[in-house]
Amino acid sequence: MGEAALSLQARFSRIARRRQALLLVLAVGLVLSLGLDLMAGPASLGVGDILLGLFDPDSLELRHRIILWDVRLPDALIALAVGASLSLAGVETQTVLDNPMASPFTLGISSSAMLGAGVAIVLAPALPIVSPAAILPALALLFALAAGGLILLVIRFSGGARETVILFGIALVFLANALTGALHYIAEADAVQQVVFWTIGNLTKAGWTEVWIVSAVVLFMLPFSLRDVWVLTLLRGGEAHARSLGVDVMRLRLWVILRASVLTAFAVCFVGTIAFIGLVGPHIARLLLGEDHRLLVPGAVLAGALLLSVSSILTKTLIPGVIVPVGIITAVIGVPVLLSLLFSRGRRA
Amino acid sequence: MLKLLAWLGLFLLAVTPVRAAPLEVTDLAGRTVTIQTPVERFVISEGRYIPLLALLRPDNPVAGLVGMMSPLALTEPALQEQLYEKFPQARDIALFGGTSAESVSVEKIIDLRPQLAIFGLGDHGPGTKNAELLRQLEASGTSILFIDFRMDPLNNTLPSVELLGRVLGAEDRAADYISFYRDRLDRIRQRIAAVATRPRVFVQAHPGRFPCCWGMADGMLGPFVGLAGGLNIADAVAPGPVAQHTEEFLLAENPDVWIGTASGTAADHHAGKTPVALGADVTPEMAVESLKRYLDQPSFAAMDAVRQGRAHSLWHNFYNSPFNIAAVEAFARWIHPEIFADTDPQETLAEIYRRYLPFTLRGTYFATVPHG
Numbered sequence: 001m002g003e004a005a006l007s008l009q010a011r012f013s014r015i016a017r018r019r020q021a022l023l024l025v026l027a028v029g030l031v032l033s034l035g036l037d038l039m040a041g042p043a044s045l046g047v048g049d050i051l052l053g054l055f056d057p058d059s060l061e062l063r064h065r066i067i068l069w070d071v072r073l074p075d076a077l078i079a080l081a082v083g084a085s086l087s088l089a090g091v092e093t094q095t096v097l098d099n100p101m102a103s104p105f106t107l108g109i110s111s112s113a114m115l116g117a118g119v120a121i122v123l124a125p126a127l128p129i130v131s132p133a134a135i136l137p138a139l140a141l142l143f144a145l146a147a148g149g150l151i152l153l154v155i156r157f158s159g160g161a162r163e164t165v166i167l168f169g170i171a172l173v174f175l176a177n178a179l180t181g182a183l184h185y186i187a188e189a190d191a192v193q194q195v196v197f198w199t200i201g202n203l204t205k206a207g208w209t210e211v212w213i214v215s216a217v218v219l220f221m222l223p224f225s226l227r228d229v230w231v232l233t234l235l236r237g238g239e240a241h242a243r244s245l246g247v248d249v250m251r252l253r254l255w256v257i258l259r260a261s262v263l264t265a266f267a268v269c270f271v272g273t274i275a276f277i278g279l280v281g282p283h284i285a286r287l288l289l290g291e292d293h294r295l296l297v298p299g300a301v302l303a304g305a306l307l308l309s310v311s312s313i314l315t316k317t318l319i320p321g322v323i324v325p326v327g328i329i330t331a332v333i334g335v336p337v338l339l340s341l342l343f344s345r346g347r348r349a
Numbered sequence: 350m351l352k353l354l355a356w357l358g359l360f361l362l363a364v365t366p367v368r369a370a371p372l373e374v375t376d377l378a379g380r381t382v383t384i385q386t387p388v389e390r391f392v393i394s395e396g397r398y399i400p401l402l403a404l405l406r407p408d409n410p411v412a413g414l415v416g417m418m419s420p421l422a423l424t425e426p427a428l429q430e431q432l433y434e435k436f437p438q439a440r441d442i443a444l445f446g447g448t449s450a451e452s453v454s455v456e457k458i459i460d461l462r463p464q465l466a467i468f469g470l471g472d473h474g475p476g477t478k479n480a481e482l483l484r485q486l487e488a489s490g491t492s493i494l495f496i497d498f499r500m501d502p503l504n505n506t507l508p509s510v511e512l513l514g515r516v517l518g519a520e521d522r523a524a525d526y527i528s529f530y531r532d533r534l535d536r537i538r539q540r541i542a543a544v545a546t547r548p549r550v551f552v553q554a555h556p557g558r559f560p561c562c563w564g565m566a567d568g569m570l571g572p573f574v575g576l577a578g579g580l581n582i583a584d585a586v587a588p589g590p591v592a593q594h595t596e597e598f599l600l601a602e603n604p605d606v607w608i609g610t611a612s613g614t615a616a617d618h619h620a621g622k623t624p625v626a627l628g629a630d631v632t633p634e635m636a637v638e639s640l641k642r643y644l645d646q647p648s649f650a651a652m653d654a655v656r657q658g659r660a661h662s663l664w665h666n667f668y669n670s671p672f673n674i675a676a677v678e679a680f681a682r683w684i685h686p687e688i689f690a691d692t693d694p695q696e697t698l699a700e701i702y703r704r705y706l707p708f709t710l711r712g713t714y715f716a717t718v719p720h721g
Contacts, residue, residue: 041595042601043600062651063652066596066647067596070647071595071597071648072597132621186447189473190555194558204561205560205561319586321594321595322586322592323593323594
């Protein structure tokens with residue numbers, strides 16, 4: 001044990017401690033953001049009212065109770081669930097495809113969801129057993145899962161080469177966009193507007209049912225992701241290296257894409273395709289926490305949820321009384337955050 | 350003798366072939382347009398203008414109409430059935446597009462050889478910004494007129510009716526309808542001038558079809574609120590003509606009156622779909638049931654307007670219709686029920702149909718949530 005080795009160890013543990021602290025900061029930020037989100041809105045509800053109303057709903061007058069329990073809470077919670085889902089899907093996808101630009105959206109899953117939503121809005125088909133109000137999310141989900149299924153087939157039968165998966169995903173994006181364009185072409189203006197707004201995303205459509213469903217999906221998937229953190233970290237050292245250590249890369253790819261497809265499909269089917277979270281959430285986590293997936297996976301979950309939660313606050317507060325579409329905000333705040341992290345890393349390196 | 354001469358003169362006038370005379374008019378886009386009259390071949394952007402053509406020329410609404418971008422069925426399928434039944438030649442009107450300006454085939458229009466194309470300032474067809482399309486049409490000898498019932502309905506409706514009356518040689522019918530419209534509008538303005546209170550109103554577009562809550566501020570039906578003596582709560586916050594608000598905004602503002610523009614159909618209602626339904630084949634009971642179904646959501650049920658029976662729906666397509674006077678009356682009646690007890694918008698619409706149109710009004714176009 002030389003001096004250098006000790007200091008290396010000391011440096012390593014210092015970095016590890018700092019990263020654990022950053023993870024904690026993200027978690028605390030998330031709690032704060034959720035609190036702020038519950039306080040944001042045009043109605044004058046004080047902190048006391050909200051705390052009281054959370055524990056004793058009947059203490060609030062009817063309108064305030066509805067505002068807290070039927071309007072603010074579901075919107076705030078779906079932001080966390082959707083942000084977490086998209087970011088978790090994104091971080092795993094980026095790793096298994098070894099591509100910093102990969103995200104659930106580059107696989108064509110969200111474009112397919114958009115096509116499904118378009119079919120629901122423009123063609124308004126009746127579906128067996130699905131209530132008319134649920135047709136839109138049902139079709140968005142169905143199309144998204146179908147796209148995921150197609151990608152899995154491609155992986156299965158092409159040997160799962162990275163380029164094949166990425167190119168196929170991008171081809172799916174273009175195909176879904178073209179078919180959505182065709183729907184626009186035959187639709188009435190109102191319907192076109194509806195499809196367009198769906199693609200920007202909107203958290204205010206969510207009620208408790210949606211919150212439970214998306215939360216359940218992300219909580220169900222997270223343990224599987226956490227189980228894979230070791231192999232995912234290995235994979236960051238290069239595919240050949242991981243293979244030589246006995247990692248079945250194709251199988252891993254198959255499982256990750258399956259998870260990412262399901263996560264993305266459920267995340268977008270209710271609130272629309274909120275862009276950018278699945279790309280930027282993971283990158284923020286990477287820049288803060290490094291490539292060790294033991295920290296990176298939970299970090300990405302927190303970063304995505306935090307990003308969408310902060311966006312949710314801004315949708316309501318930028319123009320009081322009016323909703324600014326959340327998809328606009330995620331990009332507008334996501335880009336500066338990403339750039340500042342990139343440049344600060346560039347200076348450090 | 351004098352009488353005989355007069356008759357002879359009249360007879361001569363009648364048998365003289367009408368010579369094309371250039372007529373110079375200013376359209377609603379402020380363009381000065383020269384049109385060769387009589388107009389024997391013309392096209393319109395949307396089939397939704399056919400009822401207006403019917404008002405001007407009830408004996409044959411589609412006389413000279415050789416093409417349109419989209420059929421009447423897009424906005425009023427049941428009325429199109431009546432049209433086809435009474436005027437079978439309407440089936441032969443060529444279509445030169447789909448549902449948007451992008452879908453319009455200029456070549457098809459030129460091929461139809463219209464003297465005149467009637468477009469809307471803010472409808473779904475070609476607008477003033479489609480410069481190349483307008484240039485091509487004018488180069489081919491088609492004059493273009495812009496009318497408007499959507500961008501500024503309160504100021505442009507009557508000038509549009511008058512303009513089409515002049516161009517299509519139906520000045521008397523146009524003048525008759527204009528005076529009918531103006532009488533009713535003046536009555537509302539006079540009564541509103543005397544009111545002291547301005548109830549707070551929210552106008553919501555497409556309830557049940559669009560996610561909550563797209564408000565109309567200074568766009569489409571939004572300005573009807575001010576005219577009818579109300580205060581539009583979306584005006585203060587909306588950055589544009591329409592904006593999306595949260596349910597919380599509604600609950601926090603707690604408007605005195607809530608008005609939704611219903612774009613659901615009778616078929617939607619029967620299929621259990623969510624858009625609030627009004628229009629052809631909707632009975633008054635269905636209309637109320639459909640509105641109630643939507644307002645039963647907890648966030649709406651908690652609003653005073655809903656609980657006090659001051660939540661209403663009106664047919665969405667009034668936002669772009671020469672018959673929007675019925676909508677103005679509905680707003681007045683709902684915002685100031687104390688001074689408009691004698692006003693019945695559904696009856697006004699029925700009267701327009703009876704007096705001016707070769708069609709029968711079938712359906713319910715206004716509804717109010719039951720009280721208590």
